[in-house]
Amino acid sequence: MCFQTSSEDEDERPWRPAGQGKKGKRNAASQPKKEYNLRPSPVQRTGLGHLKRQWSDNDTQMYRSGYPGKRDNPREKLNVLFYKGRIPSKPDGVSIDEFHENWWNDYERLERHHGFIQWLFPIRESGMNWHAQELQLHEAEAIKNDPAAIERFIKSYEMMLNFYGIVLANRDTGAVKRAGNFEQRFQHLNHSMHNYLRITRILKCLGEMGLEHYKVPFLKFMLREAVVTGLLDRTLESCYNYWIGTVKGDSVREKLRTLAERWSRGEKVKLESEEEEEEEEEEEESEEEMAREEKKSRGSRDRIAKGKDKEEDKEEGRQRKRSGEDKRRGSKEGKALGRKEEGREGDKKNGNSKENTKKPKGVALEYDNYSSK
Numbered sequence: 001m002c003f004q005t006s007s008e009d010e011d012e013r014p015w016r017p018a019g020q021g022k023k024g025k026r027n028a029a030s031q032p033k034k035e036y037n038l039r040p041s042p043v044q045r046t047g048l049g050h051l052k053r054q055w056s057d058n059d060t061q062m063y064r065s066g067y068p069g070k071r072d073n074p075r076e077k078l079n080v081l082f083y084k085g086r087i088p089s090k091p092d093g094v095s096i097d098e099f100h101e102n103w104w105n106d107y108e109r110l111e112r113h114h115g116f117i118q119w120l121f122p123i124r125e126s127g128m129n130w131h132a133q134e135l136q137l138h139e140a141e142a143i144k145n146d147p148a149a150i151e152r153f154i155k156s157y158e159m160m161l162n163f164y165g166i167v168l169a170n171r172d173t174g175a176v177k178r179a180g181n182f183e184q185r186f187q188h189l190n191h192s193m194h195n196y197l198r199i200t201r202i203l204k205c206l207g208e209m210g211l212e213h214y215k216v217p218f219l220k221f222m223l224r225e226a227v228v229t230g231l232l233d234r235t236l237e238s239c240y241n242y243w244i245g246t247v248k249g250d251s252v253r254e255k256l257r258t259l260a261e262r263w264s265r266g267e268k269v270k271l272e273s274e275e276e277e278e279e280e281e282e283e284e285e286s287e288e289e290m291a292r293e294e295k296k297s298r299g300s301r302d303r304i305a306k307g308k309d310k311e312e313d314k315e316e317g318r319q320r321k322r323s324g325e326d327k328r329r330g331s332k333e334g335k336a337l338g339r340k341e342e343g344r345e346g347d348k349k350n351g352n353s354k355e356n357t358k359k360p361k362g363v364a365l366e367y368d369n370y371s372s373k
Contacts, residue, residue: 060246063204072137076133076134076139080138085152089115090131091131105162114129120156121156140210144210154171157214166182174218176218212247212248216252219243223256227260228263
């Protein structure tokens with residue numbers, strides 16, 4: 001377990017990759033567990049008896065009380081100017097936007113440099129970087145009320161979460177989840193003790209910047225990974241005795257410690273975020289099922305409609321065929337009738353010509369009689 005001796009700033013201890021000893025040899029026992037919940041974690045086997053002394057709360061009491069007696073200095077403005085992008089940090093000489101652009105995912109640089117954390121997360125306490133300035137109350141208010149500045153601050157928080165293998169899943173609630181490379185980053189965090197002091201500073205700064213509600217989701221996540229999965233078991237002492245101490249609500253701190261104790265006894269306690277995720281998954285499954293049913297129903301309707309269309313097409317084809325046959329039949333009959341009529345007219349014409357050439361009987365007799373006379 002890590003023992004955090006101060007909440008002011010990180011120490012200068014060299015970091016070795018997880019699982020490597022002094023000679024750089026990797027231990028098989030340090031390899032990440034692929035199935036995390038099949039057996040009790042180290043914390044669940046030993047319990048939290050050694051952590052129940054909460055004397056370390058005195059270290060965060062000044063923060064929770066608002067630093068009684070400390071006065072605001074309106075002439076000091078380095079932090080607000082830095083977050084408004086007007087000045088770079090010292091001694092690195094890096095602006096806030098350059099930090100986000102060039103230092104994101106540069107884990108070696110974030111691990112090696114120790115002067116940037118006081119600029120990204122200023123608090124009302126002095127740190128190891130004497131170039132940095134303690135946060136003033138008027139600066140905190142100015143950053144909170146400047147949309148661009150508070151956006152930069154949240155991005156700084158996301159950059160450090162990424163460094164620890166965590167993702168800010170919801171900017172409204174502060175919910176967090178594992179990053180894609182969480183195993184590698186968790187191994188690093190589990191053996192990089194000076195980062196526990198950085199996290200104390202980050203949590204205090206969240207409260208100063210009006211993001212107190214970001215703390216509880218982060219702490220529940222860390223407690224679960226320390227107690228239940230055992231992947232961050234070395235962070236537990238700092239989390240239990242220092243990080244929880246940055247939460248300003250007394251009842252909230254007590255609930256967090258109770259949650260850790262219940263998990264240490266092997267009780268299965270679901271977080272609200274997990275229940276919400278399960279509800280969302282159930283809703284998504286229900287929507288998918290409804291979509292599948294609708295697709296089936298639509299397909300059935302389409303098949304019926306296509307069948308009707310085919311029948312109508314066939315009937316239309318039959319009608320066209322009958323109409324064509326009727327037309328052809330009518331045409332043949334018309335032609336035949338026309339030929340018959342033509343024949344009749346021809347017969348009539350022929351008959352008239354014969355009748356014209358034939359002598360009338362009476363006339364012929366009279367003529368004959370006259371001739372005989």
